[in-house]
Amino acid sequence: MSRMIVVSNRVQVSGSDAGGAQGGLAVALSAALREHQGLWFGWSGERTDTFSGHIDFRREQGVTTATIDLEDQDIEEYYDGYANRTLWPLFHYRIDLAEYERDFAGGYARVNARFADTLRPLLETDDVVWVQDYHLLLVGAELRRRGCRNRIGFFLHIPWPPKRLLSTLPGADALVRAMFAYDVIGFHTREWLESFREYAVLELGAVPVGNGGLAIGDTTVELLVAPIGIETADFKAAVEGSIARAAFRQMQESANGRAMIIGVDRLDYSKGLEERFAGYERFLRDCPDQRKSVFLLQIAPPSRATVESYRRIRATLDGLSGRINGAYADVDWVPLRYVNRGYPREVLAGFYRAARIGLVTPLRDGMNLVAKEYVAAQDPDDPGVLILSRFAGAAAQLSDAVLVNPYSAEELSDAIGRALSMRRAERIRRWRALMAVVEREDVIWWRRRCTEALLGTQAAAEEIREPA
Structure with a gap:
């Protein structure tokens, strides 16, 4: 052999x-x-x-x-x-x-x-x-x-x-x-x-x-x-584990009834984080009646700190997150939680399950397994909605996601509004089709x-x- x-x-x-x-x-x-x-x-x-x-x-x-x-x-x-x-x-x-x-x-x-x-x-x-x-x-x-x-x-x-x-x-x-x-x-x-x-x-x-x-x-x-x-069977088991369950409860309590949007990306210009923040800002501007009912949790651990372009993107995102929160936050609500650290996959599994929307919007990506992990973490009876860039490799398989052009702030804003108002029956139909791919082609x-x-x-x- x-x-x-x-x-x-x-x-x-x-x-x-x-x-x-x-x-x-x-x-x-x-x-x-x-x-x-x-x-x-x-x-x-x-x-x-x-x-x-x-x-x-x-x-x-x-x-x-x-x-x-x-x-x-x-x-x-x-x-x-x-x-x-x-x-x-x-x-x-x-x-x-x-x-x-x-x-x-x-x-x-x-x-x-x-x-x-x-x-x-x-x-x-x-x-x-x-x-x-x-x-x-x-x-x-x-x-x-x-x-x-x-x-x-x-x-x-x-x-x-x-x-x-x-x-x-x-x-x-x-x-x-x-x-x-x-x-x-x-x-x-x-x-x-x-x-x-x-x-x-x-x-x-x-x-x-x-x-x-x-x-x-x-x-x-x-x-x-x-x-x-992804290792679908193992990831589904992790979602049901004690660590993921604790993380899920933590985010539910922290959300306080609000819908959570989650993004998990390495801090990299290819991930479209600047454009993602702009799309979310556009949503906050265009939908004032929904502002306090939602928040975005963006987890972005730093990488390649010795490369100048990576230092620049971090500085840009620091400025954007401050501007968005400064313009829209209130004493009892912060619209954007921007975190520059990584979390174990079991913890992320719980975060994914607690999120109403998974926002995966790279400008260009070979695959992007966060999209598949988000799908695998969902509750089959009440799943969240995956918003996915057309330019991620995963889009070729996950066509039942809400596909978007990440360069368009308007399209991102519209997709967030659509996902938040999507009926449960449609969410379940889309999730089942996505999950079939994630399980079959693991x-x-x-x-x-x-x-x-x-x-x-x-x-x-x-x-x-x-x-x-």
Whole structure:
């Protein structure tokens, strides 16, 4: 039986201090590693004065991990630089924020090569390698250069930008060409896959082959649509647990009869928080009769504090929240509760259940598992309403949500008003349709879909069924 070797920027075993999307991904990858007796390789998150290639092996909850430390220059150029100041904004359609520095690109290539150098001696002949996300686009090509002939797959957890945007990246042709070293490349949505295909065909001369694959010369890659889900059964159990129940009661008491709207997002410009605040402000302005009957709880733990664009978004949101509360609050009511800290998933499950509206409005998102967690947390007899951005990957599956254009304050305001007045029968109908997707296409379904394609099993040899 083949071993599964998972490679990611950071290593996080399920059951460690995980939350949100990362928690769901950790569950899926840990399960794949246990099933295939594998190894999880990546950066430890620690720094070293001089890169030595030393590997720290550990055994945690049935999963073997192998981690390396990186130098300060590696972290600055590879992680803070190319990954988070070049690729992240570009892939989220923010070329105005993308920084194109040769040092960043050089550091990114160097660290991808270091990953390959360190991993290659650990690989056995029948191992299958599964590389995760935009930090490590070049690892497959680097492993091939070192003589690796194993099956190697890649999964992108963020959007893939359209050709006209990707063309602004210096060296884009070489980057995409290098990805043809992978046997399988997975995307959350058909849109992201088609954007990759368009660039490869029109810019690199790739030709369609087989059942959805692409070829450049003798090199062929299979493209796969596989939207990630949550660990639905476990999350539903957590909703009924003591921690979630306590959090639910806490929010009910705090709401004091008012309808709660909830947003839970990492503090990031791609999440549309500034636009969300503007839409909520528009609702408060246009619906004065509903002001004291509702409030928005926005949970936004900070991230990437060393990147200037993240410091700016935090300052902007601090100002907006103060302005909204200053303009509309009363002595017995605050319209916006803006919290810059994270909470355990069990606590969030209780918060979700207490919320009449789940507001998930990213400007662009690869998937967004908060939308699915909100659905899974609802009371089947009296569910809340999910308001979801059309530009989140989850919208392709969750079409029974109230879909909105997050750039339009008027559309957000109208959606909030519609959700608050929605009759129970419609809320139940929408929730049942959403929950059917969340249960059917969960994280286990995603993991099996990807690993079957990567392992080349018979189930994947056929046309793999598109998600419903």
